Amino acid sequence: MCGIVAAVASRNIVPILVQGLQRLEYRGYDSCGVAVHEASLGNTGAGGLRRARSTARVAELMAQVQHEHLQGATGIAHTRWATHGAPAVFNAHPHASYGPNVAPADSTRGGHVALVHNGIIENYEALRTHLRSRGYEFASQTDTEVIAHLIDSLYDGDLFAAVRQAVQQLRGAYAIAVIHKDEPHRVVGARAGSPLVLGVGTGAQAGEHYLASDAMALAGVSDQIVYLEEGDLVDLQPGRYWLTTQGGKPMDAQQRPVRTVAAHSGAAELGPYRHYMQKEIFEQPRAIADTLDGIEAVVPELFDGPHAAAWRVFKEIDRVLILACGTSYYSGCTAKYWLEDIAAIPTQVEVASEYRYRTSVPDPRTLVVTISQSGETADTLAALRHAQSLGMQHTLTICNVATSAMVRECKLAYVTRAGVEIGVASTKAFTTQLAGLFLLTLALAQTKGRLTPEQEAAQLKTMRHLPVALQAVLALEPQIMGWADEFAKKENALFLGRGLHYPIALEGALKLKEISYIHAEAYPAGELKHGPLALVTSSMPVVAVAPHDALLEKLKSNLQEVRARGGVLYVLADADTQIESSEGMHVIRMPEHYGQLSPLLHVVPLQLLAYHTACARGTDVDKPRNLAKSVTVE
Structure with a gap:
């Protein structure tokens, strides 16, 4: 979602700021901007804050910055995904405060305070009313602008002190970076509920320090990263930085260690593909192979965390609760079938954004499993903390980012190796999540004495064959293009x-609606007669996932119900299902039946169908309207 980049240095850091924004473009955004302190480069004649903002892409922002000769050694930058207020320049970050009883000046001037913010301030209306009573005028519709005015109202010569006082009045989620006109060599940051990292300059950049919402924004600039935790504040000045709690207690290097993080920007190169989504669909065989690399046996140790042994946790649980959102939720729904069938463990799957707002019955013998591509999904993190507050301390995450908040906050983890996923519509992250969840199922089954050595060997052999099987499915692309x-x-x-x-049908419908904007719904086929059949006409295509399993004959009857109403069927059928193409019945044959791992194969044609349909309709495949990659606000 929204992206933050900030820096203090002794050179012009505008190119670093804009380059960082470009690396965060994959998150999705509808406006962007940068603010710098002109005096930070020794230009005492200019001496103030200047900013540039745009509702175009970051490349256009760079052209604007160059045209306006915007330079500074201290600065902040942002990509915004609209929550409060429409996508418009006056709502774009950085926001500024010009002081009380002063009308907002030329929008290129940065005022007293300039600020960027990720998150949502829940009490912004009360704060806005209070600040208006003190003479502050508002130039935007955002919740963020209240933070800038609040900091200005509290400023008494020390930006860090003003920020620390301000955040104590905020309710909601925030990651912020702030600069002030009277302190040209200082950036202050704070976080609660939204991710923020500190980058430490080394080598030729020694003495430079950076803030970002994602370590990837600093790729090629710094690989020395400090992950800020809930309530942390950070003060950046050339040659030094320090961190404190919200209450002002200093943090040392042991509490907030510097980690070496290889956030290689090369992983984001498009290569020969038309879109990142297409590239990532075709990367799935490699992603699955990497995710399974080095696994010689199904052992609980695969899920060990830094402070907990998985075998001990697995022995103490007899239920599973899965918390996730969007595509990750559908991977959890798939895992429920595996966990109850193979491991015989009762499993509940909850939409994370709903879970903490209802009364539930906690069970301390529950393994709470969170699933997230980024590991920073706000709703899932909040649901995890809610489960913990109810006394459910056995936690495990399936996540694609080893350094994420989700991994740090769960006792156990399985880090998938999908690599950087740029396209907003998740593909390879989903299939690697399924691989991780299937391994978890086998590990739990083994711990509970429900997996024999022969069964373990057979399952591992099948999993190792997945990359080859996926390559065969990807070869179906020309046929799927015809459907598209x-x-x-x-x-x-x-x-x-x-x-x-x-x-998998749910995931297929989600992919189609996300990027082609075609309204798509998914149902259990047995539910047709209970409502959805009323929608079926010759203009409503019906996609059916038809593996050769125990429910095949039931599914065939459901397909006949569609045909009898004039519906047009598009069926992904295993080779031996005896479902043939005919008038109103379009069939693509899957290369092989894959048993309990069949969902990993059947989802790929649905990804390709959504992708090529979107291409045919001319939509922005990688950055669909109104959506963001990492949903870091509630």
Whole structure:
């Protein structure tokens, strides 16, 4: 979602700020901006804050910055995904405060305080009313502007002190970076509920310090990263930095260690592909191979955390609660079938954004499993903390980012190796999540005495064959492109699946609606007669996932119900299902039946269908409207 980059140095850091924003573009945004302190380069004649903001792409912002000769050794930058207020220049960050009883001046001037913010301030209306009573005028519709005015109202010659006082009045989530006109060589940051990292300059950049919402923004600039925790404040000045708690207690290097993080920007190169989503779909065989690399046996130690042994935790649990959002939620729904079938462990899957707002019945013998691509998903983190507050301390995450908040806050973890995923619509992160969840199922089954050595060997052999099987599925792309040409003409679609493949139908419908903007719904095929059949006409394509499993004959009956109403079927069928193409029945044959791991194969054609349909409709595949990659606000 929103991205932050900030720096203090002794050279012009505008190119670093803008380059950092470019590395965060994959998160999704609708405006961007940068603010610098002109006097930080010794230009005492200019001596104030200046900013540039745009609702265009970061490349256009760079052109604007160059045209306006914006330079400074201290600065902040931001990409915004709109929450409060429409996407418009006056709502774009950085926001500024010009003091009380002063009308907002030329928008290129930075005022007294300039600030960037990720998150949502829940009590902004009360703060706005209070600040207006003190003479502050507001130039935007955002919740962020109140923070800038609040800091200005508290400023008495020490920016760090003003920020520390201000954040004590904020309710909600925030990661902020702030500069002040009277302190040209200082950036102050704070975080609560939204991620923020500190980058420490080394070598030729020794003495420079940076802030960012994601270590990837600092790739090529600094690989020495300090992860800020809840309530931390950080003070950056050339040659030194220090951290404190919100209450002012200093943090030492042992409490907030510097970590070496290889955030290589090369992973984000598009290469020969048309879009990142297409690239990431075709990276799935490698991503699965990397995720399974080095696994010779199913052992609980695969899930060990720095402070807990998985075998001990697994012995103490007899239920599983999965918390996730969006695509990750559907991977959890798939895992429920595995966990109850293979490991015989009762499993509940909850939408993370709903879980903490209802009364639930906690059980301390529950393994709480969170699933997140970024490991910074605000709703999932909040749901995790809620579960912990209810006394459920056995926690495990399936996550793609080893340094994320989710990994740090869970006792156990399995880090998938999907690599950087740029496209907003998740693909390789989803399939690697499924691989990790299947391994978790096997490990729990083994711990509970429900997996024999022969079964373990057979399952591992099947998993190791997954990359080859996925390559064969990707070869179906030309046939799927033919389907996409027809789907591009439609405005509605229905997806059907049964049992283990119902969540895959849900994921297929989500992918189509995310990037092609076609309204798509998914149902268990057995539910057709209970409502959805009313929608079926010749203009409503119906996609069915048809593996050769125990529910195949039931599914065939459901397909006949669609045909009898004039519906047009698009069926992904295993080779031996005896479902043939005919009038109104389009069939693509999957290369092989893959048993309990079949969901990893059947989801790939659905990803390709969504991708090529979106291409045919001319939408922005990698950055679909209104959506963001990392949802770091509630």
